[in-house]
Amino acid sequence: MNGFKIKVILADDHPGMIAGVKYELSSIDTIELVGTAADSTELMALLNSVACDVVVSDYAMPAGDFGDGIALFGMIARRYPQVKLVVLTMLDNPAVLHTLLTQGVMCIVSKSDALTHLVPAVHAAHSGGKYYSPTIEKVVQGIELNRRSRNPAGVLSIRESEVVRLYASGLTVNEIAERLHRSKKTISTQKANAMEKLSIEKDVDLLRYAMENGLVTSSGGVPAAPEPSGT
The missing domain is CATH 1.10.10.10 (Winged helix-like DNA-binding domain superfamily/Winged helix DNA-binding domain)
Structure with missing residues (x-):
């Protein structure tokens, strides 16, 4: 494990959230925060200039030239297929989460849960695994449950x-x-x-x-x- 560092870029349009994540990750030996961005313009510029293993990004960042949400995540996946993604969001709507899951996003952390969940989420993303913080896990379980029922949630006639x-x-x-x-x-x-x-x-x-x-x-x-x- 000597010298092993997961290089992370954080994108969020709330300065308080960036400060909180910086503090949370500062004591983790295996994670190095290599840059922060307040919108998609800054995020894409960082990805063009800095080596990165995992992007931790808010879902909703309305400013920026490259949009946000699914459109932004899809662009990152196409341009930087080696970069993994952790979505950090306040959204817990089943429709939005269902869309993330169908797009292959497997590491999602709710801002309403403790920031400590970011650390295992980053490690899981880096290794190609799956991690949901408790709030997200609960909604995902509901989606799976409804998917097996007679009227699956997120599946329209x-x-x-x-x-x-x-x-x-x-x-x-x-x-x-x-x-x-x-x-x-x-x-x-x-x-x-x-x-x-x-x-x-x-x-x-x-x-x-x-x-x-x-x-x-x-x-x-x-x-x-x-x-x-x-x-």
């Missing part, structure tokens, strides 16, 4: 996906009902069912889910949908 796609593209419930030749009540019910399956309460989170799962693009474009069959 074709009709529900249609409704979410069109709603996220900017259509109203009335306009969706017109387009799909269904009643307004049916569309409202299908939208509500989709949100319940995804454990989403706010329309803005439904829009984010639609964008991150390819149902609608950031520019508002909607992928072509299959013709609805029957009523």
Whole structure:
């Protein structure tokens, strides 16, 4: 173990969180913090200039030229396939976590848990393993449980996906009902069912889910949908 160091870059737009993580990692002999970034612009610049084994990144960092969340993580994976990822986030929404899991992110730490969980998460990421802090573990277990049930959370029916796609593209419930030749009540019910399956309460989170799962693009474009069959 002599001289062994995991080189880590930390990206977070909250100075207090950066200070806390710096302090937490400062006493760990096997981890070296080689840089910090406040947004995706600074993060990508660091990755271009500094040797790095693991990126510890917040999920939501709205500023920066390269976005945040899934889009940013996907870019890092494509450009720096050797770099591992730990997501440090306040988000514990099953839909968001489900998306991270399907993208192959296996080390996630909730900011509501103790920062001590970052150390095993970094080691797990570096070795290609899996680590969830307690808050994340609980949600992931719920996702797995629901996946095996009759109505899996995060898995929408074709009709529900249609409704979410069109709603996220900017259509109203009335306009969706017109387009799909269904009643307004049916569309409202299908939208509500989709949100319940995804454990989403706010329309803005439904829009984010639609964008991150390819149902609608950031520019508002909607992928072509299959013709609805029957009523």
